[in-house]
Amino acid sequence: MxxxxxxxxxxxxxxxxxxxxxxxxxxxxxxxxxxxxxxxxxxxxxxxxxxxxxxxxxxxxxxxxxxxxxxxxxDVKERGFSVILSDMCPVVSGITTKDAAISCELGMRALSLAVGKMKAKDSDCIAILEKFQSSTEPDPDEDGILRRGGSLVIKFLENEDIPGYDQQ
Missing domain, CATH: 3.40.50.150 (Vaccinia Virus protein VP39)
Structure with a gap:
C-alpha cells in the first residue's frame, strides 16, 4: 500500500x-x-x-x-460462516454401496472444511459423524471455517448396508 x-x-x-x-x-x-x-x-x-x-x-x-x-x-480471514450448506452428490453409478461411500467422502470433505481436521479415520463415516455430534468444544488445533454456534447441513446418499440404517 x-x-x-x-x-x-x-x-x-x-x-x-x-x-x-x-x-x-x-x-x-x-x-x-x-x-x-x-x-x-x-x-x-x-x-x-x-x-x-x-x-x-x-x-x-x-x-x-x-x-x-x-x-x-x-475469504475466511475476514469472517467465518454462520451457515454452511453441502448438497454435493457424486455422479450416481447405480451401485448403492459405491455411491454411498463417495457421498460419505464428499460429506466428510465438507465437514472437514467446516470444522477443521478430524482426528478419526476418514474411512469410518459413521464414527466421525458420531464423534462430531458428541463434541461440544472445537479442537484448538482445528482450522475450520464454520463460526462457533454455526450450522452445517450435509446431504448423504442413503445405503441400506450401513449399520443402523432403518427405512421408515
Missing amino acids: SGAGGTADFFYREAQRLGYVARSAFKLIQIQKQHKLIAPGAAVLDLGCAPGAWLQVACQNLGPLEKGGVIVGV
Whole structure:
C-alpha cells in the first residue's frame, strides 16, 4: 500500500481514485488484458477475496447480466460462516454401496472444511459423524471455517448396508 517512508504509492492512490478497494486490482487488470481469462457469462470463484479488489475487476469483465455470469468470493480471514450448506452428490453409478461411500467422502470433505481436521479415520463415516455430534468444544488445533454456534447441513446418499440404517 505504501512505500518505504509510509507514503501512499502511485498504485494505491490510483486505486482510490478509480474506486477500487485495494491496489491489487491492477494485478488482475493486467492478467485480464494479457490472457482474457474472464469472459462474459463466466463463472468465477475468488478464493481469499478480501478486501474485494479482484471481485470488483472480475465483475467488470462479466459483461451484461443477460450473459448469466456469476462471481463467488470466499475469504475466511475476514469472517467465518454462520451457515454452511453441502448438497454435493457424486455422479450416481447405480451401485448403492459405491455411491454411498463417495457421498460419505464428499460429506466428510465438507465437514472437514467446516470444522477443521478430524482426528478419526476418514474411512469410518459413521464414527466421525458420531464423534462430531458428541463434541461440544472445537479442537484448538482445528482450522475450520464454520463460526462457533454455526450450522452445517450435509446431504448423504442413503445405503441400506450401513449399520443402523432403518427405512421408515
